[in-house]
Amino acid sequence: MPKVTFIQPDGMQTVLEADTGTSVMRTAAANGVPGIVAECGGSAMCATCHVYVEDAYLDGLPEVSEVEDEMLDCTASARCANSRLSCQLNIESDIAVRIPEAQV
Numbered sequence: 001m002p003k004v005t006f007i008q009p010d011g012m013q014t015v016l017e018a019d020t021g022t023s024v025m026r027t028a029a030a031n032g033v034p035g036i037v038a039e040c041g042g043s044a045m046c047a048t049c050h051v052y053v054e055d056a057y058l059d060g061l062p063e064v065s066e067v068e069d070e071m072l073d074c075t076a077s078a079r080c081a082n083s084r085l086s087c088q089l090n091i092e093s094d095i096a097v098r099i100p101e102a103q104v
Contacts, residue, residue, distance in 0.1 A: 001017040001018065001019065001020070002017070002018055002020060002091050002092065002093050002094050002095070003015055003016065003017055003018070003094045003095075004016050004018045004024055004027050004028075004091060004094075004095055004096075004097070005054075005094075005095070005096035005097070006028060006033045006035075006036075006096075006097060006099060007054070007096065007097065007098040007099065008034065008035060008099055009035075009098075009099060009100065009101050014031075014033055016031050016033075018091045019091070020091060020092060021090055021091065021092075022090065022091055023042060023086060023087050023088070023089060023090055023091070024049075024051065024086035024087075024089040024091060024095065024097060025038050025042055025049040025085075025086035025087040025089075026042065026087075027091065028049075028086065033099075034099075035099035035100070035103065036048075036049050036051075036086060036099065036103070037049065037103045037104060038086075038087065039104075040087075042087035043087070044065075044067050044068055044071055044085055044087055044088055045071070046071070047071045047072065047074045047075045047076075047085065047103075048076075048103040048104055049085050049086040049087045049103070050072070050075040050076070050077060050083060050084075050085060050086070050100055050103060051083070051084055051085075051086045051089075051097035051098065051099060051100070052080055052082045052083055052084075052097065052098040052099075052100065053082045053083075053084050053089075053095065053096075053097055053098075054082070054095075054096040054097065054098065055082065056096070057094070057095045057096055057097075058082060060092075060093075061084070061089065062088075062089075062090075064084070064088075065088065068084070068085050068088045071085060072084075072085065075100070075103075076100070076102040076103050076104055077100030077101050077102050077103070078100075084097075
């Protein structure tokens, strides 16, 4: 099973095993990971599941869709080159994401 590492703004890490094909957001929500609000439930309509993908895991991720790109412009915390919506990241292998200071 792939592992997802969630890194909180204070550096605290939570490592969870995840089912392949499940989104990073659903994994966080199912396990009560703080900082992933996911108001829209994974429809890429709210930007409250914004994460920063750690650089070592950027290769091999799907391209940012037009809808995701638009929503990333609406995040509460600064958009960066490694910003993604966790609802749009289906887990295929290990990944580490940093949770921003604010989601709403």
